[in-house]
Amino acid sequence: MADTVVYVYAVTEAAIAETLDAAAIVGIGGAPVRRVVSGGLAAVVSPVDATRFSEEALRRSLEDLQWLEDIARAHHAVVAAVARSGPVAPVRLATVYLDEANVRALLDDRAAGFAAALDRIRGRTEWGVKAFAARAEGGAEPPAADAARPGTSYLMRRRAERDRAARGHQDAVDAAEAVHREISTVAVASRRYPPQDPRLSGHREEMVLNAAYLVDQVGADALRRLVEDDRAAQSLRMELTGPWAPYSFATLDEP
Amino acid sequence: MTSGGLPVPGRARPPDHRRESANLADILERVLDKGIVIAGDIKVNLLDIELLTIKIRLLVASVDKAKEMGIDWWEHDPSLSSGKGGLAEENRRLRERIEALEAARPAELEGDGAAAPQRSAERPLRRAARPRAERRSGDDG
Numbered sequence: 001m002a003d004t005v006v007y008v009y010a011v012t013e014a015a016i017a018e019t020l021d022a023a024a025i026v027g028i029g030g031a032p033v034r035r036v037v038s039g040g041l042a043a044v045v046s047p048v049d050a051t052r053f054s055e056e057a058l059r060r061s062l063e064d065l066q067w068l069e070d071i072a073r074a075h076h077a078v079v080a081a082v083a084r085s086g087p088v089a090p091v092r093l094a095t096v097y098l099d100e101a102n103v104r105a106l107l108d109d110r111a112a113g114f115a116a117a118l119d120r121i122r123g124r125t126e127w128g129v130k131a132f133a134a135r136a137e138g139g140a141e142p143p144a145a146d147a148a149r150p151g152t153s154y155l156m157r158r159r160a161e162r163d164r165a166a167r168g169h170q171d172a173v174d175a176a177e178a179v180h181r182e183i184s185t186v187a188v189a190s191r192r193y194p195p196q197d198p199r200l201s202g203h204r205e206e207m208v209l210n211a212a213y214l215v216d217q218v219g220a221d222a223l224r225r226l227v228e229d230d231r232a233a234q235s236l237r238m239e240l241t242g243p244w245a246p247y248s249f250a251t252l253d254e255p
Numbered sequence: 256m257t258s259g260g261l262p263v264p265g266r267a268r269p270p271d272h273r274r275e276s277a278n279l280a281d282i283l284e285r286v287l288d289k290g291i292v293i294a295g296d297i298k299v300n301l302l303d304i305e306l307l308t309i310k311i312r313l314l315v316a317s318v319d320k321a322k323e324m325g326i327d328w329w330e331h332d333p334s335l336s337s338g339k340g341g342l343a344e345e346n347r348r349l350r351e352r353i354e355a356l357e358a359a360r361p362a363e364l365e366g367d368g369a370a371a372p373q374r375s376a377e378r379p380l381r382r383a384a385r386p387r388a389e390r391r392s393g394d395d396g
Contacts, residue, residue, distance in 0.1 A: 005296070005297065008293075008295065011291065053297060054297065055297055055298055055299060058297065058299045059299070062299070068283070069279055069283075072279070072282050072283050072286050072287070073279075073282060075286050076282045076285070076286055079286075089290075089291050090285075090286070090289075090290035090291065091290055091291045091293065092286065092287070092289070092290040092291060092292050092293075093286040093287055093290075094295075094297075094299050095293060095295040096295045096296065096297040096299070097295050097296045097297075098296040098297075102296055106293060110293070114291075117291070128281065241281055244285065247285035247286070247289040247290050248285070248289050250290065250291060251291065251292075252291055252292070252293075
C-alpha cells in the first residue's frame with residue numbers, strides 16, 4: 001500500500017468503539033475504519049492516501065465539488081454508523097494525522113474535553129428545523145383605482161401591498177419565534193443559524209427560522225409533534241431534518 | 256423520513272412537508288462548519304482560506320450547478336450571506352487595500368531615496384538604525 005496518513009472521523013468512548021464492527025464500516029476510498037484507543041476514548045479513523053491528503057492536494061481537491069461530495073458523504077456515513085452505537089463527537093471534515101500515535105496523543109491531550117462533550121450528547125440526537133414564511137394569501141383588498149387620480153391610487157395600492165407583505169413577514173417571524181421557543185422547552189440545547197437567502201436556497205419563501213436542537217428520545221417525539229402542529233401552518237411551512245449525529249453540539253468547549 | 260442517517264423509531268409515514276433524504280447541502284453544512292475542530296498534522300484551514308474559496312466559487316461561478324445539487328450552505332455564513340452586505344463589503348475593503356498597497360509599492364521599491372517620504376515616517380525604528388548616508392535629505396535637518 002502506498003504511504004498513508006490517518007483520517008479522523010469521530011471520537012467516541014472506548015467501550016462503544018469496542019462494540020463497533022469496524023471492518024463493516026467503510027470510510028473514504030472504501031477502506032474499513034479502525035479504532036485508535038487511548039484511556040477511555042477511541043478515535044474512529046481510516047488510512048487515506050498521503051499524496052491525496054497532503055496540504056497541497058487538499059487545497060486543490062476541496063474546490064472540486066465532486067471530490068468534496070464524496071468525502072463529505074463518506075465522512076457522514078462513518079459518523080452516522082458510530083452514532084448508532086453510542087455517543088459520538090464528530091470531528092470536522094479533513095482532520096488528518098500523520099500516524100496513529102499522534103491520534104492517541106490527541107485523545108490524551110484533550111481527554112477531559114472529549115469526555116465532557118460525549119457526556120453532553122449521550123442519548124441525544126440533533127434535529128434541524130427550518131421554517132419558511134408561507135405565501136401571503138387573501139387579506140384586505142387593495143384600494144380600487146381612481147381614474148381621476150391615477151398617480152395617487154397607484155401609490156396607495158403600492159403602499160397597501162407593501163403593508164400587507166410586511167404584516168405577512170412579521171406574522172411569519174413572530175410565528176417562527178414562537179415555534180422556536182416551544183421547541184426549546186423540549187430541547188436540551190439549541191443553536192440558531194442565519195436564515196438562508198431565498199434567491200439561492202431555491203425556496204421561493206423566505207426562511208424565517210434555521211435552527212438545530214439537541215433532544216433526548218422523549219424530546220424528539222415532542223419536537224416532531226411541535227413541528228407537525230397545524231397551528232403554525234397558516235403562516236409557516238416547516239421543514240424537519242434528522243436525527244443527526246450531534247454535529248452542532250459536540251463541541252470541545254461548553255456551548 | 257430519516258435524513259441524518261440515524262434510525263428513526265416509530266412513525267411510518269412522514270408528513271408531506273418533510274424532505275425525504277439527507278441532501279448534500281445539509282451534510283456539507285454539518286461536516287464542514289460544525290463538529291469538533293482540532294488541528295490535525297495536515298494543516299487545512301477550512302474556514303480561513305479553502306472553505307471561503309469554495310463558497311465564493313459556488314456563489315460566483317456556479318450558483319446554478321450548486322442549486323441543482325441542492326447546495327445552499329454558504330448562506331449560513333454571515334460573512335457571505337447576501338442582504339447583509341458581508342461579501343460585498345469585504346470585497347470593497349480588499350479592493351481598497353490592494354489599491355493602497357499597489358500605490359505604496361513603487362515608492363517602497365525605489366529604495367531609500369527621496370521618493371519614499373512615508374517610509375521614514377512609518378518605520379522609525381528601521382530608520383534610526385540606518386546609516387546616515389541612506390537617510391532622506393532634510394530628514395533630520
